[in-house]
Amino acid sequence: MADLKEIPDAVLITPSHQYPLGGRMAVQERLDLLKWAAKHGVLVLEDDYDSEFRHSRMPLPAVASLPANGDVVLLGTFSKNLSPWLRCGYLVVRGDAGARLKAVREDMDTPVAGVLQSALAHYIQGGGFSRHITRARREYSHRRSLLKDRLGSRGDLELSALDGGLHAVIRFERPDAAEVAAKALKEGVRVIPLAGYYIDRRPMNGLVIGYGAVTDLQLTQALNVLESLLKFEPT
Secondary structure: OOOOOOOOOEEEEOOOOOOOOOOOOOHHHHHHHHHHHHHHOOEEEEEOOOOOOEOOOOOOOOHHHOOOOOOEEEEEEOOOOOOHHHOOEEEEEEOOHHHHHHHHHHHOOOOOOHHHHHHHHHHHHOOHHHHHHHHHHHHHHHHHHHHHHHHOOOOOOEEEOOOEOOEEEEEOOOOOHHHHHHHHHHOOOOOEEHHHHOOOOOOOOEEEEEOOOOOHHHHHHHHHHHHHHHOOOOO
16 A cells, blocks of 8 residues: 555545455554654545455454554445335444544435335344344355365365355456356356456456355256356366
8 A cells, every 4th residue: 555656535444344255454564654653644444345254264353343543434235135116225324434424425415215224223223233234144054165166176176255245256367258158148047257357467267256135956956058168077
């Protein structure tokens, strides 16, 4: 961050689970960021991406919860853990930015109905949301296991980004991932070439596959298609 020629007004981070490779910021990196942001007056926007679904490692503390003098806004949404149909999210604001954001929000009026907000608050306070997350985490962990059982032991690929979230990254040397994705789409399976997420360095050959919005049967069928296209051979 110190090498930046121009100091930005704000930085957006996804410290819990970077998409798509699945990396996360260590606690010291979070503290260093907060120190830098406070020094330069930079607003830190913390996208709480996939933080509810940790499968193998304990979650690290949110940047907004760490001691610092800078302004931090934690961004969250119910789109993944409940439903995108709700079109409802939330902000947890620390520092002087809170009053300014509240004023802007009031000027823009309320885009989410008060009835929905009250219903969500009641659902959370009554423990329903916590129980739902527990059930969902169990279902997603099972699908994650399906992926690992089918692809994790293959010697000609690397399966990663499975510590959290609802997707996995499959990396391999050949064939070309874009060609595999195009052929898979003809079979009714949509996967995304990993190369599309690179900007300033040579991309890795691989695919991004999501497992949050499919059934176990659909995921199994998709894996059958991918295996046939990639022609995996055990080592």
